[in-house]
Amino acid sequence: MYAAIKYVQGPLTRNITQKLDKIYGEIDRVLDRDIGNGAGRILNIDSLTTEIYLHVFEMVLVGDDLGHDEEWLRIFANYPRVAFEAALKLARYPCLLRPLAARLIPDMRRLLDYRQEVYNILHIFHQSYIDNAGAEYGNTWILAESISGTSMAGIQTTARVLYQTLFDLVEYPEYIRPIREEINRAISQEEGGANISHAGLLSLVKLDSFIKESQKFHYNNLVSSNRKLFKPLTLSDGTTLPKNAHVSIPGLAHAVIDKSGSTRPFRGFQWAEKKTTAENPSIYNYVFSGQDDLEFGAGLHACPGRWFASIALKAALVRILLRYDFRLPDGQVRPVDSYNDGLEMEHDVTAKLQFFTRDSGAVLHGDLI
Template identity: 30%
Template sequence: MALKHTMNVVRAAPGFRQQAAGVLRPILETRSQISKSGDKPIYDNAVQWLLDEYKSVGKKLTAEALAQDELLLTVASIHSSSATELSILFDMLDYPESMAEIRAEISEVQKKHPTWSRIDLNPLKVMDSFMKESQRYHSFPQLTMQRVAVADWKFKDGLVIQAGTQVAFPNLEIALDDKIHPNASTFDPKRYLRKRDEIDPTKFHFASTTDDSLHFGAGFHACPGRVLAQDAMKLIFIHLLTQYDVKYPEEGQKRPPSMPLDFNIMPNVMAPLLFKERGQRVYRPPGVR
């Protein structure tokens, strides 16, 4: 069933690209005219970024190329960040003592940095450690660092990877390997806080790419937006935890089972949650007043 779903999505992709190109073509034509006229662009969004990038390297940006790039950006950023945010929230609900500590940390930092610039997010080390442990324990991508060998490669043990071979790393197995993460089956909210204190304060934060954390890939092709995603998620949690109380509808309810989808493991986006503004008495589903 999962393979059939995947194949249906793959077959539908060309049609989606054509549809996106049709939507973006008049926008691109307008932006291109502004660019040719020499007027300063009045837009600051992905269409303009891509137009400027193509122009800087002497390439013509077509509607088809723009659609492909926009769809790639969408796939790479929106569902992964939102799914990770929800997954971390589920874990916070299962560890209320950590949620309380994170709230206290936010309050303490906010006294010194009420406007929350990106630099001001750095002192949120308890939050950052919890986010990274949640990312490890409930890995979103099952595979990471997908590569294609462009030439034959022979390892020291004699293993040969032939040119054209597709290779990927099993992210979930690495994240739950006791040889890599001691007591890997235990959710430890301060695992990475200790690593930063004891090993290196500049590593082991949520957006880090290290030998024991491949969620964002590694090397030259590591996710270029991982630090932006990290900061955006922290800002969301700051607002959520300071403005709202959140709970499951049933007392004693725990994190709902995750759902495999293609090469990802999604948190259950259909699971109901109740919210109330802090200080109010009644919980409501999101969007209900």
């Protein structure tokens, strides 16, 4: 995955501004198709959010032609799910037995079939990947896996955050109006353009704060920052952890449990408020990674694509909030998070929201609250 990481750290992050209009275009493409101008349309939110970032990431990673190819989109709509299911099944076996188990598990055979399809289609690789591949330059299998791995990680993780943020906006509707007001100010400062610029999206501190708080309450993993010790480690209380021990941090508890042991209240704008008095306001940004913010991992292993994901999230939320009102359908409650035996979140893939189109003329001019 060296090539993927270097591509994400380099060209993908550097070229966000140049790609932004196309990102908006892909978001609009999905919203127009799946919601359109229909009043009261009820949609599966897992499908909607996955479709949005399927189109966004494929357009960015493989270009307009392949990124809009129905066969390619079909593969990557299913590939992440197949890969994660195979990984969970394989993880149940001891390390020494995994090579044998991989030959017998049906999920692994399905994954290899998808892998072959990806390789067959990617007969012409992105020059950006080749330029950043380093020692992997001559291994086309690794380059193909780098592209597919970047797609899988970007689509699934970003879609999951958008999913949770939409349901949190429904659960805490008092935040919607001030976020819309902030969006409208950004639009007016850019002379009413529908596509808020990169700088404009960075100025949306309330939206940034709300996304950050939502992700803290809906952690992707119950434990995070998994590490293996290469030498003994003595903790502050004198406890010594031996060499080869595996250590993790209870990420969800670390994020939302206060010193009394109780779950703290959801405060969607607290990170924006803390910026106003902070010496270094950037530590309260959504993308910040530190000892109190482990949602993207920590240290050298922190997610390299979090800056791009943040912009893609804000672009989608700007579009949705300005184009639609939304609520839970009658008789439905907010879906409850659950975690599998790998301690990873499995959100409710059947949950739905009902969308109502807002005034389109006002949206284009940014004057609708």
